[in-house]
Amino acid sequence: MTSVILKVTCQDKKGLIAAVSGFISQNRGNIITLDEFVDKASNTFFMRIEWDIQDFSIAREKIAPAVAHVFASGGFGGKWELVFSDTKPRMAIFASRFDHCLWDLLLRHKAGELRCDIPVVISNHEDLLPVAEFFGVPYHVVPKTSENKFQAERKEFEILEDYQIDFVVMARYMQVLSEDFLSRYENRVINIHHSFLPAFEGAKPYHQAFERGVKIIGATAHFATVNLDKGPIIHQATLPISHQDTVDDLITKGRDIEKRVLSDGVKLYIANRVFVHGHRTIIL
């Protein structure tokens, strides 16, 4: 079954659901799922609607113009995006030396959990080459220092373009991406922070958590932005801990939750369920 997903963000205005569902129905499409949300403070309407196009009377390449026509004639404004279910997004993984998130993503991909392609892993170290090799994924080493950052990122852009990458996942990648990088891939770089943000922003959150004596730890999957650890949050989870846990115990327990939260966040993104609204996300 091939289907198409329409993602809509616009001012809330009567008639949009009717217009879109009428358009689908008149052209013999069958709606599979429809999720919507209205943010009242900003009067913004978000919708994710998916329909089966097997019997759809509009040819695939003409669906976008037809949708444009629906929006124009209804005066709905806003922005929208069409994604066909048989085109998989292409994801690049950035990693450094910690391997748990990389393993988790590649194993879930192999198990069929992640509906995307993973054509490349980029790292500033050689350490994780064997992991990528096991899954037959090309592994590019782009070393980074404070001096060569600009050139290194140029190298990374080349790789990302060669592999026609749609979005980037930082699997405990230990380098800060530049403003230039993040603006090229706006809301398309997913990072995992090893704390329940906004607590323990910055470096060594497990050490901070230990020092503060908290009874829970957590992890946060968010879009990377120039303001470190302040990007829109996609997913979060926590885990109970106790006074018996050393910093090393927190790091060990944290690996479990980091990888799950990151993979769950990536799944939501791949399913076209994540809408960024200011510094928040709407998950439909």
Added chain:
Amino acid sequence: MTSVILKVTCQDKKGLIAAVSGFISQNRGNIITLDEFVDKASNTFFMRIEWDIQDFSIAREKIAPAVAHVFASGGFGGKWELVFSDTKPRMAIFASRFDHCLWDLLLRHKAGELRCDIPVVISNHEDLLPVAEFFGVPYHVVPKTSENKFQAERKEFEILEDYQIDFVVMARYMQVLSEDFLSRYENRVINIHHSFLPAFEGAKPYHQAFERGVKIIGATAHFATVNLDKGPIIHQATLPISHQDTVDDLITKGRDIEKRVLSDGVKLYIANRVFVHGHRTIIL
């Protein structure tokens, strides 16, 4: 703001969402939320759609006939139900001697969490009268024995009718309702079972849990049916326990989860989010 909720259960057929949303839009209604689900095994479509009727061009009492017309002309079949947001369902609480679920329901109601009226508490014991009194809720004692069950239920029916009750919540009510009772209030009697069903059906589930040596306990809110503890499940949750917990500890810890699961189940029901489909529920 007054709104109306339309609940639909029918065969999955193209065009229903378009027909309904078109109807709403043409009459100047504004859709507030739309949730739907298709059960593929049975090809059944479920929808809960709510719209603002402030500017709706159809008078309140004519909405039902108009919706009937939409269904008839579209040939959608199935069944549907309209609920206006300003009519609160009327809930009767059945209780025995355990007070925690009763307190929880009445306190949440007082705090504005439960959008329903609670005009009466019925019990087979006098014990909980002071609780109902505190909240100014009439409390009727209907003693029950194996001999007088038939008469007792007749008495209960009278009370339920006097108070124009829409649905019943068994807040750890320790009597089994008859087939006659349950058929009169089909899918309108919510019970709480103090285990994660289907584990530990029947009596004394905490004793059973202790004996089996499980590491979790739980609670299940479900519709009461003739097959005890087999009714459609609305909500469930669990709690970790350890070898240190005695049966009494399980009972104490269990109270916490019983009352929460029951109240959460009741909230879903009141919000018109629960659809019964065979022996399962769809929660939209």
Added chain:
Amino acid sequence: MTSVILKVTCQDKKGLIAAVSGFISQNRGNIITLDEFVDKASNTFFMRIEWDIQDFSIAREKIAPAVAHVFASGGFGGKWELVFSDTKPRMAIFASRFDHCLWDLLLRHKAGELRCDIPVVISNHEDLLPVAEFFGVPYHVVPKTSENKFQAERKEFEILEDYQIDFVVMARYMQVLSEDFLSRYENRVINIHHSFLPAFEGAKPYHQAFERGVKIIGATAHFATVNLDKGPIIHQATLPISHQDTVDDLITKGRDIEKRVLSDGVKLYIANRVFVHGHRTIIL
């Protein structure tokens, strides 16, 4: 069964467990539970040991001198404390207008979950008088303004002394206690903060959480200290939320977790399981 609990905090030194358990055994005591922990960074030893004194050969009033002798002859130093299981600590509840934590504490107390006496509720408002009255607990109103704070606290001290209060629980009490107050009741004032500290310190944490767009909310029971929201954390828990939750929804959902976390924290304190170590707690 009457038992005694010995709480020990001292430098870690060989032989302490042997000395104490030998002392108990030689005097025909039966150890019921023994929990200990060594904080390696500071080389501090914490122990909570409870023994049955039914057949104990040392009279009740002579146990403390005898324990002192064990510590002196062993050269163990540090500090220790004896608590008899048949003496219940006396807890004062401070409340303002939010009633959920007050209800929760009083209902759990009535159900036998909290092994303490609750001789008094103090509030800066009259609103919650009916709640205290229902449970037959005296309710004292001590209004507070920025001007009368000093006098108001003197009044509170009198009440606390009249009722021979051992510790104070701030059940969403909306006033800051003075340094004088907190030093008189050091590590004996338990507060609930409605966020997963250290995130969202200060006022209106649910508003802060909504603004930040987090996907979890939480609550923190901690000892009140002069540094607001920075006291040693006793217990924490979190709850998943979504973009659909308004600030009001967060407040509603948060009540559930606030009251549970506070009551769980109070239970640990009453069970003599909480040891304060710098700005952290050890829970034995």
Added chain:
Amino acid sequence: MTSVILKVTCQDKKGLIAAVSGFISQNRGNIITLDEFVDKASNTFFMRIEWDIQDFSIAREKIAPAVAHVFASGGFGGKWELVFSDTKPRMAIFASRFDHCLWDLLLRHKAGELRCDIPVVISNHEDLLPVAEFFGVPYHVVPKTSENKFQAERKEFEILEDYQIDFVVMARYMQVLSEDFLSRYENRVINIHHSFLPAFEGAKPYHQAFERGVKIIGATAHFATVNLDKGPIIHQATLPISHQDTVDDLITKGRDIEKRVLSDGVKLYIANRVFVHGHRTIIL
């Protein structure tokens, strides 16, 4: 630091903690942790005590006889076991075609989370050879049919003896072990069942869960016994699900919890924290 762990199961009798801790102290051992539990119904005492033997005045090989002397002279009876922290238990993994639990165990072992040796993987299929190879673990294929079960198990015994295996972990191994096998490795075979037992014993628990319409799924790590799915439970956890989850979704979500529950159960076993008491476990 080398330490020794003493595990004790005996009738509850005054003086045992004093005797053991006195013995340790007199011989200049330093207690690291002490955990105990009394099962009142059966008056059974369980203890796990670990002490540093760096300065211990008794030579390593003479500790067991010395402990035996302590027990004999105290008349404590029961059974006890000594484990030195520098001897790692040797674990064999049995697997079939599902790879997630195998990956999880091997990755955690590589990350240093599992303090054991994994000298061999045994499978009835060739499929998972590459996984074992990646970690350099020998992989033996022992095909099994209902006809050759006896001979196959003899082959397995040989392998287990060749590799001097201490305990076996069934990582979604799809064959039932014989009574003979289980009696040779009594309470030394850990299995993972993909439901929150005792719900959904037997085959296809996710299909059963889907049919019943539960709102949670779970996993159970337990010792394998002749009564399938009835062995002593070591660890359990659950996960919320909804009507939207198909059986395939349950299988996917279940993998996550199965592997975590199994690895957590294995960690507890390796840490010598699991005591079997009838058909229950005590986790110290």
